[in-house]
Amino acid sequence: MCQNQLGKACISVQCAKSKSRHCDEFTEDDRKQIFNLFWKQLDWGQKKAYAVSLIDVVPCKIQNKSRRGDTFIYYLKLSDKKVRVCRTMFINTLAIGEKQVAGWIKSSLSGSPSCNKPSATVKNISEAKKTLLEFLDWLPKIPSHYCRSTSSKLYLEPIINSKMDLFRIYQDHCETKNLRSLSRYQLSESLKEMGIGLFLPRKDQCDTCCSYQVGQVFEAEYQNHIANKNSARYEKAKDKCLAVEGQCHVLTMDVESVKVSPYLKASALYYKTKLMVHNFTINDLKSHHTVCYWWDESEGDLCASSFASCL
Numbered sequence: 318m319c320q321n322q323l324g325k326a327c328i329s330v331q332c333a334k335s336k337s338r339h340c341d342e343f344t345e346d347d348r349k350q351i352f353n354l355f356w357k358q359l360d361w362g363q364k365k366a367y368a369v370s371l372i373d374v375v376p377c378k379i380q381n382k383s384r385r386g387d388t389f390i391y392y393l394k395l396s397d398k399k400v401r402v403c404r405t406m407f408i409n410t411l412a413i414g415e416k417q418v419a420g421w422i423k424s425s426l427s428g429s430p431s432c433n434k435p436s437a438t439v440k441n442i443s444e445a446k447k448t449l450l451e452f453l454d455w456l457p458k459i460p461s462h463y464c465r466s467t468s469s470k471l472y473l474e475p476i477i478n479s480k481m482d483l484f485r486i487y488q489d490h491c492e493t494k495n496l497r498s499l500s501r502y503q504l505s506e507s508l509k510e511m512g513i514g515l516f517l518p519r520k521d522q523c524d525t526c527c528s529y530q531v532g533q534v535f536e537a538e539y540q541n542h543i544a545n546k547n548s549a550r551y552e553k554a555k556d557k558c559l560a561v562e563g564q565c566h567v568l569t570m571d572v573e574s575v576k577v578s579p580y581l582k583a584s585a586l587y588y589k590t591k592l593m594v595h596n597f598t599i600n601d602l603k604s605h606h607t608v609c610y611w612w613d614e615s616e617g618d619l620c621a622s623s624f625a626s627c628l
């Protein structure tokens with residue numbers, strides 16, 4: 318079967334008699350338009366999203382572990398209205414393979430334990446996607462400059478540190494709302510779509526060292542970097558000796574990554590914007606006198622003058 322040719326329209330007698338399916342409402346022109354939109358204007362990902370949005374899944378009734386019992390309801394769009402059609406009409410008009418459709422449905426449903434949910438009724442997959450986007454929208458975010466990042470991404474607050482973490486919160490969210498949850502893959506894709514990143518805690522290693530480990534920095538550059546590091550260490554040790562002799566004061570300082578207050582992993586707080594708190598520690602190498610400054614975003618930000626004030 319050629320994938321790029323409009324297939325035959327439905328001529329089923331059952332469809333003509335059916336009150337729920339309306340295959341005969343589509344003219345040959347309507348079908349051509351749908352076909353052209355699908356094959357000429359959408360990329361592969363959009364094709365999938367389009368097809369999946371036109372299929373309703375009615376989950377199997379109760380306590381059936383397999384997904385075999387699910388029923389699929391197909392629609393085609395007639396001037397922006399979804400009109401129910403039979404499967405043949407759906408597949409022939411979009412000119413896609415049955416296996417392709419089955420694969421798309423499966424991937425958009427994976428990870429959704431809907432079969433044993435008593436409340437499971439007709440749930441449209443595109444609705445689940447909408448819920449997912451809303452969920453991500455609700456989560457408070459922090460601007461990228463708190464995360465040593467140069468991109469314009471938004472970041473989730475640092476109480477969520479892994480995708481698995483986020484996925485669990487999302488699943489809880491769906492469960493309390495009695496909604497079908499989409500897969501982790503779908504979650505990752507939506508994060509990309511919305512330009513949201515996970516807050517990555519400050520690494521102990523610097524960017525050059527990390528890049529070197531994954532082979533993105535040349536050997537010579539790395540050796541130079543290590544030499545610089547060693548000479549900095551040496552200078553620090555030398556200065557410390559001078560300080561011990563009483564010739565000068567040597568201070569070391571460090572800024573920790575942004576913290577949120579309250580720092581609680583309670584689900585009630587996931588959707589509340591928290592207070593950003595910064596801290597800056599200064600240590601005198603000789604006297605071991607240490608001061609840790611804490612301030613929140615209402616008192617100051619992370620610009621140079623904040624640190625100058627501390628000093």
Ligand SMILES: [Zn+2]
Nearest residue numbers: 327332340403
């Ligand atoms: Zn039909």
Ligand SMILES: [Zn+2]
Nearest residue numbers: 523524525526
């Ligand atoms: Zn380094």
